[in-house]
Amino acid sequence: MGIAMSGLRGSRPYPRISGREHVVTRAEAAERPAVAPVQLPVLPVAELDRSERIRRGLNIVLALLGIAVALPVMLVVAILIKLTSRGPIFYTQTRVGLDRRADGPDATNHRRTLDIGGKPFEIYKFRTMYVNAEQASGAVWATKSDPRITSVGRFLRQYRLDELPQLLNVLKGEMNIVGPRPERPTIFAELRENIVEYPLRQRAKPGITGLAQINHHYDACLDDVRKKVHYDLEYIRRQGVTEDVKIMLKTIPVILFRRGGW
Numbered sequence: 001m002g003i004a005m006s007g008l009r010g011s012r013p014y015p016r017i018s019g020r021e022h023v024v025t026r027a028e029a030a031e032r033p034a035v036a037p038v039q040l041p042v043l044p045v046a047e048l049d050r051s052e053r054i055r056r057g058l059n060i061v062l063a064l065l066g067i068a069v070a071l072p073v074m075l076v077v078a079i080l081i082k083l084t085s086r087g088p089i090f091y092t093q094t095r096v097g098l099d100r101r102a103d104g105p106d107a108t109n110h111r112r113t114l115d116i117g118g119k120p121f122e123i124y125k126f127r128t129m130y131v132n133a134e135q136a137s138g139a140v141w142a143t144k145s146d147p148r149i150t151s152v153g154r155f156l157r158q159y160r161l162d163e164l165p166q167l168l169n170v171l172k173g174e175m176n177i178v179g180p181r182p183e184r185p186t187i188f189a190e191l192r193e194n195i196v197e198y199p200l201r202q203r204a205k206p207g208i209t210g211l212a213q214i215n216h217h218y219d220a221c222l223d224d225v226r227k228k229v230h231y232d233l234e235y236i237r238r239q240g241v242t243e244d245v246k247i248m249l250k251t252i253p254v255i256l257f258r259r260g261g262w
Contacts, residue, residue: 055241059177062248063170070164077126077152077161085150087131090165095123095182097174099202116185117192118202121174123182124165128153158258166208178244179207180232194222201232204239209251211235217259 067074078089099118133148149157156162169175175182180201183191192198212231219225235243253259 051240055176055244056173058241058244059170062177063167066164066167070167073161074126074164077156077164080152081127081150084152085127085130087127089127091125091127091129092122093125094120094185095206096185096188096202097121097182098205099199117188117199120185121169121172121182123175124168126153126156126162126165128156128162160209160255163208170208174206176205176207176244178210178235178239178247179204180210180235181213181228182206191225195226195229197229197233198225201229201236204232204236209247209254211247214247214250214254 081089096117097119128150129148130150153162166175170177188198210232211234212228215231216224216228219228235247
């Protein structure tokens, strides 16, 4: 969680993102050194399909319940955003989603001529920054005292309430409740140039919360991203209904006690 970025600290600064990053073609991707695949449990196809159906059903039910329970809070948040700053209530942004393409030299995707890392989709959030906040700075990480964030937005980000509209993304099948956080295509292009394992996290559908989010704070440098990638890949190895429920339960104290958010 927490995508907007600025003033970096850490052993290795994040590369400048200009919005004109090179998008890797399939030919270029094929020439890159192979990355060891994530070792997933070997299950019969029928069992995998059944597990996916159960998880999809669970996500739909939880998303509907979440919307029903959170609707009064979402209405209050919407009113506060509208009354305290100029601009729309909701914020949409293109993110990189699930990569369903198979591995190996015979893997093809005739519908996609450019490899952006996964299927793009529009993510929904409550707006937490002023309009055109990144016009001068571009895409940069947010800091604890980021002047681009509104007073209401700061509260929303601390309690992760800005993520509530993503329950609609879950209903649409673009996200799960639990999974690796989705990233913008331009930032994804930079991160996979610096972190070899980064594209592997697209093997799971993106989520609102995840193993990385309950164990680590918002990103402030590349080392933070590397740590989160480790957690994301660990989740992919262990993913399932039981693991999802555990992460959902562990997310509650993270939200209530404002752990890792700003």
